[in-house]
Amino acid sequence: MNDLSSIAQLAATSDEQAARLLADSTHADLIARITATRYHASERSGSAEVPSATRPLTRRRLTIGLPAAAAVVAAALVISSSGQPGHHLGPTGVRPTKAELLSFTRHGRYIDVIVRNPLADAKKYNAEFKAHGLHITLSLVPASPSLVGTLVYFDGGSAIHPITAVGKCWTGGGGSKCPVGVRVPIGYRGTAALVFGRAARSGERYETTVSATMPGEVLHGLRIAGRRVARVLAMLRKRQVTVAEYNYQAPKRGGVLAHRVPLNWFVYDADPWAPGQVVLFVGKTRHERLYPPSTKQPSPKASRAPGL
């Protein structure tokens, strides 16, 4: 047993079980309580944060953490790309002073925040965000080369928009327009988490990747899809790239990792693993056959786990 099918079985409660738990009167009670609370247009300002949900009956938040100017001020966060010379710093090109990790520069209706050193201690960024009244955390994860300096994960609201730059990286979809930063309304009092890609150290595993054949990646320019494993291993050897793992699909098991597969199997794709290492996606057939997990159905799986 493996992968998604086994995860599905870990669901402690199915929706069907959940549906039987609440009395109709409980639903009616909740609806009545919720709709009795006040709502204001200002709370519909497009932010996808969870607004005052944790303080459902108060409006205190509106006065918490607001900067002196109540106007909508946004912060644009753009990471500099120390590992990749020649990049634009972002739409404005504001240069911070050397002592700063982040530079908050007002720019019309926005504040540009530039990250100078993508390898600095994340705690220091976060302290600077905090000093500016923003509950934003920034962390850095080892990224495959084309994602270094780009925003690879963002958890916040719809009020925060990514800033994209063309030619900075290449996406798995083949485009070259990638997020390099985000624009944050200063009035945003929710939390947000930004994760940027940084260069991996030698031997360090990437936490975020695109296909290894994308521009900027270790196998760029090689056509590996549909070739046999033996052939691809020879191609990899020329680039001094080794295989960390093989990943193949097995019926009822989903994705399986292995360290050895038959050399006459076929390669479908490669994913960067660590500097000089890739994961090869392989299978017995020339064209990839997927075994979709049985859980990909319109309705959630019933739980087989005990406990309710």
Add this chain to the structure above:
Amino acid sequence: MRSAHHARDGDRRSRFEEIYAANCTPILGYALRRTSNGDDAADVVAETFLTAWRRLDDVPPGDAARLWLYGVARRVLANHHRGERRKSELSDRLSHDLALVHRDPEYTGQLGVAAAAFRCLSEADRELLALVGWEGLGHAEIAAVLGCSRNAVRIRLHRARAKFAAAVAQLDAESFVPDPIGDRT
């Protein structure tokens, strides 16, 4: 003016009731699968629908509402996990109904290995895999819940699956063949 306001309030309430009726079960299921007791699940459900009420104009129509609500519930849960839980009287009745929900499942055999491996993953990875395995969502739907691109979902899901498989393998050493190629450390 006053009557217009009242009419609008009535429309608002009707729309909210529709959204609630269509989605209360999946949101309750979502919350129950991610919390260890009925109180927490009740809070998540109440806070999620309170958010929907307050931001009703942001709730997308049709089936997309469910994905939007998953996204809200996810952030409510994240706040809970950060210790920002504040007991709300909104969820009193829910808590009462869910009081007997006590989940302490014990898995054995391969499922036990899977459960242990799942717990080894980061919260973000677990959520991604759970949205597929528990809520039965596809890439596009997950992208809507997480507010990112389908491609990002595809990549992150692949990574999460690889990490999960690696964790299972580590916990279940017998399933591995000796490695002649990789530089596994």
